[in-house]
Amino acid sequence: MTETISSVDAIVVGEKNPTAATWAGVSIIVKVTTSRGAVGWGEAVPTLRVGPVVEAIKEAARVYVGRDPHNVEANLREWYKHDFYMARSFESTTAASAIDIASWDLIGKELGAPLYELLGGRSRDKVRVYANGWYSDAVSPADFAEKARKVAAMGYTGLKFDPFGKYFDWIDEKGLEEARARVKAVRDVVGDGVDIMIEHHGRFNPNSAIAIADALSEFNPLFMEEPVHPEDLDGLAKYRSRAGIKVALGERLIGLKDALTYLEGGLLDFIQPDITNIGGVTIARKVVALAEAYGVEVAFHNAFGPIQNAVTIQMDAAIPNFLIQESFYDFWPQWKRDLVNNETPVVNGHYEVPSKPGIGVSINEKLLEELRAAGPEYFNPEEPVWVVRGTWK
């Protein structure tokens, strides 16, 4: 009797009174159960529209339930066929991504193999990480420096941060000077042996992004992330021709063709796909191969919860064109680490690669139930959801 998917449950978990921005205070965990009672775990994007994403997962479940979870390619194609808008819909793609991740978890567990063994084996035993989320409430250069000093002392050899306060679309001389002072303060305190990465959150017009590159290039960032609005391909091409500094982007890609557009256009130096919205493991591995063909390294986006984090580490372990891995792990709310029994700690700036079957971690289901959240996600009209808390000043 063929094993089939018998249920798909989207479980919204988070803090009852969130202290962090939505994307930090909420996770959408997906539990896939099969006709044999086996369970796989996935995760969807919680940034905003948590309700519509949960509804999209229910819609996708109407295709996936009853199908064999091993057939990840065919199952994704079947959803693509039925959904009509998948290639243009973030909700539809993150829903499929979450179920796909859970399907790979199931396959790995059934074979007794960690996912990296299904993806080419170990290319590395440890995964170098960079810290994000470490600079909550930092405003002055001294704030950034003090927090950066502590992160470097924890053993991190890379720090990413957004030094632009509440500037959006354009930045003036005052804003450039504020950003420059914050970046200088971080560079001065961590020294040249630690990589710094500048997050723009895709919010500037090309002229402002180019002015930022001119102001910050002396601090030798490893990359400038999402310097211009994500839909502004012409603006990005202009930035590439004028800024002379490495670009990383990819967290908002929702499919293989999306990635190809940027790769064949030479629009980036490093690609940052997110397994929870690129199309799960099934599509992420194709994006990695495409990037390899273009000589582009991979630095997976990883800003949400512990299931995303675990499956991302499994891919990091195997891929040949690995650059560095984003991690919020030490700066998460504690419950996110507790959900996976703190099985993927950052040790001296690296993740050890778990060798448990599937995504490599076990889930604290009792805590999952205790954390179930209901209703619309936390929304702060004063500070956009994608900002590290308390820095939109």
Ligand SMILES: O=C(O)[C@H](O)[C@@H](O)[C@H](O)[C@H](O)CO
């Ligand atoms: O590079 C990153 O980790 C992201 O840009 C985060 O900083 C965003 O806030 C989050 O992904 C919003 O969904």
Ligand SMILES: [Mg+2]
């Ligand atoms: Mg980013």
